Amino acid sequence: MPAERRSIRGRSAVGRFPSVTLGFGEDTEEEKEEPKENNVKKRNACQEWLRKVCPCCCPKHDDVTDTEVTGVDEPGKEDGGNGEKPVPGDKELDEVLLKVKSIDLLKSKSGANSTEHHTHLYQSDNLIIRRGQSFEMWITLSRPFNPTSDELHLDLKTGPLAVVAKGTHVIIPLVAKLEGDRWEAAVVKQEDKKIKLLVNSPPTAVIGRYQLTVETNNQNGSASSTHDPANDIYILFNPWCQDDIVYMDSEDERQEYILNDTGRIYYGTKDQIGSRTWNYGQFNDGILAACLFVMEKSGTSPSGWGDPINVVRIISAMVNSPDDQGVLEGNWSGDYSNGTSPTVWSGSVEILKEYHKKNGTPVKYGQCWVFAGVVTTVLRCLGIPTRPVTNFSSAHDTDVSLTTDVYLDENLEPIEYLNVDSIWNFHVWNDCWMAREDLPPGNGGWQAVDATPQETSQGTYCCGPASLAAVRYGQVFLKHDTSFVFAEVNSDKIYWQKNADGTFSQIYSEKKIVGVSLSTKAVGSDERSDITHLYKHPEGSDEERIAVETACSYGSKAKAYSSPTAEDVSLEVTLDGEGPKMGKDAELMITLKNSSSQQRSVSLHSQVSVMYYTGVHKATVRTDTTDIEVLPNEEKILEWALEYKDYKDKLMDQAALMLTVSGRVKETQQILATQFSFRLRTPDLIIKPLGKAVVGEKMSVEISFTNPLPQVLKAVVFHVEGLGLLTARKINYGDIGSHASVSLTEQFIPTLSGTRKLLASLDCKQLTQVHGVSDITVEEKSNAPL
Numbered sequence: 001m002p003a004e005r006r007s008i009r010g011r012s013a014v015g016r017f018p019s020v021t022l023g024f025g026e027d028t029e030e031e032k033e034e035p036k037e038n039n040v041k042k043r044n045a046c047q048e049w050l051r052k053v054c055p056c057c058c059p060k061h062d063d064v065t066d067t068e069v070t071g072v073d074e075p076g077k078e079d080g081g082n083g084e085k086p087v088p089g090d091k092e093l094d095e096v097l098l099k100v101k102s103i104d105l106l107k108s109k110s111g112a113n114s115t116e117h118h119t120h121l122y123q124s125d126n127l128i129i130r131r132g133q134s135f136e137m138w139i140t141l142s143r144p145f146n147p148t149s150d151e152l153h154l155d156l157k158t159g160p161l162a163v164v165a166k167g168t169h170v171i172i173p174l175v176a177k178l179e180g181d182r183w184e185a186a187v188v189k190q191e192d193k194k195i196k197l198l199v200n201s202p203p204t205a206v207i208g209r210y211q212l213t214v215e216t217n218n219q220n221g222s223a224s225s226t227h228d229p230a231n232d233i234y235i236l237f238n239p240w241c242q243d244d245i246v247y248m249d250s251e252d253e254r255q256e257y258i259l260n261d262t263g264r265i266y267y268g269t270k271d272q273i274g275s276r277t278w279n280y281g282q283f284n285d286g287i288l289a290a291c292l293f294v295m296e297k298s299g300t301s302p303s304g305w306g307d308p309i310n311v312v313r314i315i316s317a318m319v320n321s322p323d324d325q326g327v328l329e330g331n332w333s334g335d336y337s338n339g340t341s342p343t344v345w346s347g348s349v350e351i352l353k354e355y356h357k358k359n360g361t362p363v364k365y366g367q368c369w370v371f372a373g374v375v376t377t378v379l380r381c382l383g384i385p386t387r388p389v390t391n392f393s394s395a396h397d398t399d400v401s402l403t404t405d406v407y408l409d410e411n412l413e414p415i416e417y418l419n420v421d422s423i424w425n426f427h428v429w430n431d432c433w434m435a436r437e438d439l440p441p442g443n444g445g446w447q448a449v450d451a452t453p454q455e456t457s458q459g460t461y462c463c464g465p466a467s468l469a470a471v472r473y474g475q476v477f478l479k480h481d482t483s484f485v486f487a488e489v490n491s492d493k494i495y496w497q498k499n500a501d502g503t504f505s506q507i508y509s510e511k512k513i514v515g516v517s518l519s520t521k522a523v524g525s526d527e528r529s530d531i532t533h534l535y536k537h538p539e540g541s542d543e544e545r546i547a548v549e550t551a552c553s554y555g556s557k558a559k560a561y562s563s564p565t566a567e568d569v570s571l572e573v574t575l576d577g578e579g580p581k582m583g584k585d586a587e588l589m590i591t592l593k594n595s596s597s598q599q600r601s602v603s604l605h606s607q608v609s610v611m612y613y614t615g616v617h618k619a620t621v622r623t624d625t626t627d628i629e630v631l632p633n634e635e636k637i638l639e640w641a642l643e644y645k646d647y648k649d650k651l652m653d654q655a656a657l658m659l660t661v662s663g664r665v666k667e668t669q670q671i672l673a674t675q676f677s678f679r680l681r682t683p684d685l686i687i688k689p690l691g692k693a694v695v696g697e698k699m700s701v702e703i704s705f706t707n708p709l710p711q712v713l714k715a716v717v718f719h720v721e722g723l724g725l726l727t728a729r730k731i732n733y734g735d736i737g738s739h740a741s742v743s744l745t746e747q748f749i750p751t752l753s754g755t756r757k758l759l760a761s762l763d764c765k766q767l768t769q770v771h772g773v774s775d776i777t778v779e780e781k782s783n784a785p786l
Helices: 008-012 045-053 090-096 112-116 251-259 287-297 308-318 349-357 368-382 468-472 482-490 542-552
Strands: 038-041 100-104 127-130 135-141 151-157 169-173 184-191 194-200 208-218 221-225 233-236 262-269 272-279 328-330 363-366 386-396 403-408 422-434 445-450 463-467 492-498 504-510 516-521 528-530 569-574 586-594 600-611 617-630 635-642 656-665 671-679 686-690 699-706 713-722 726-736 741-748 754-763 770-778
Touching (some): 100 221, 112 127, 208 287, 251 386, 262 386, 262 422, 262 516, 262 671, 272 671, 272 770, 287 308, 287 349, 287 368, 308 368, 308 445, 308 463, 328 368, 349 363, 349 368, 363 368, 368 422, 422 463, 445 468, 463 482, 468 482, 492 671, 504 671, 569 656, 569 671, 586 617, 586 656, 586 671, 600 671, 617 635, 699 754, 699 770, 726 741
Parallel strands (some): 403 492
Antiparallel strands (some): 038 221, 100 135, 135 194, 151 169, 208 221, 208 233, 386 422, 386 516, 422 445, 516 528, 586 635, 600 656, 656 671, 713 754, 754 770
């Protein structure tokens, strides 16, 4: 192994210290009977010269090792490991050379390195630590270490081209006392030939996988251990370290947003919020390697991986596949025959492992909640506090106007080809936690990051991190992509009517329709936490209106900001209870309220459409027109119903429908308009454990389901998985009859103790979004004799 020539300029570079002794020789030669983990250098140029001149007198031995011996620079000398016969003086020289015999990184899951760094849950044989915190290691040497005459330093390299100046090649010197905030090591214990080091890393260190070698030096020569992959060190972000940008001061929140490997993701509509459990699995075997593989596939320089802003932008781009062959291919077409339906996934592990196994081929298919689930896994795995967030009535602004525009014709019917802005029933993205030293004070904390490919950011399909504080105050000029996130949660919905001359006039606006019930899993429980207040001030408050006006002043339609209009008739659509069920008629209520002292005549137009959950129109199911008389101060409730036979063949994955109601008050020419999204609720899978759950012992669960539809479900597929219970399993069940109840039993052997979540989902062409979860308490296996 050729010795490395180092420039004297490196002494002043970041990560180097004056106490490190630098070698300048390139000559290498192997010495007999030294361990393979050592490359030894010593000044013996005469003997090397003799071997070259007269090989018969000084032959090369067959039992060479990785130990290298080098002398002063000699022109024409070959690199490589050529053994030499011991000659008088060699034994004595070997006794004073300091060579590394072995390295013990103290990788036990119960040891201080793992527990104090909160990395004990990772299923990996490598040492995994967090930056800005010290760790311990033992080094066994060829003889006792003498601090007065011996020098020793650690050498860490990460990335394809490690460079000292970029922080990807780090030389760690021995110091008398650790000072913190820098790379350094100190001997804290010595036992004969063994020394115990306490090693410290700075809170700004580049994250990733580092190759470790140890170099020694004294007046008789220098030695370097060879790289052993078993001694590679993974370094992560550290939310427990106050000086790390991702520091989070609440232990409960760190437990939730870093260490919790399961969670809840919300979907549906603002009036019918559904939830499903998601297995993040960030500690599963192979997931950390897969996450770093995703980073590597981005083609970005590892020198930027110490900045969480860079990392979340990379992951936001790489979790989707357009323009970079990222993890997941999005598909909203309804045809998933070439892959897996997005509603089938229950976790991220299978997705990330498949992407890694296939060397970066995008996995088919994902939609917003799947993208968000994978982002949560990757960022938690790398040490950035992260959570999925669902925004109901989420606007997609296509022209940076920061308004959501709806165009109607002369008869108040929607003009579909002009309605490119949309309001998704729900949209899921992520919040991640970090300081924002690149923004004005007050913008740190939660940042919105969106991996669903909607619009490009600086030419790439990614979004964020956008400060929630900036979104809340309408400061859309702050990076990154704050204007897009603001429009998603707080844009006004403006209705435009076509005039006879082809122009459009603003006829109505809704100020409280976008960005409702922003939801995430609560800390420490499976309850839903409403975090709308973090994204926007209370609707209608002076603060909220100021934020909207501030944001819109930077938009492409600044002059289109809607002005207040007088109203004495209001229109509202509501539903009872949890709403209509799949297979049943859908019933809603339309309420007209006349707050004036005079009678009002209202001409109402209604249209119900099947929608993609993204708010994109698929098909019109039915239209109605009716004239209503409303007495002074009367509140009139109209019952509206949609029969199952009218919608059964038109539904998409999320069973989403939208009722558009518009109208005009004859006496005042007041325009009324609203859109109401609702979904048809699907039944849950019931999961029932059978018997006791014990690590290493076979157990069974019963999964039961009742078909809610008056039709046969064809080619039903069940998916079952659970962290510590069983890996993802696909069960081709077959057909399920109309309104039939079925059950199946699955057996598996738990591998981890504690409370575990078993997830199951059902998928078929006729019915999706059917899933269930069961908490299973797994006991440790008893070692007591029978």
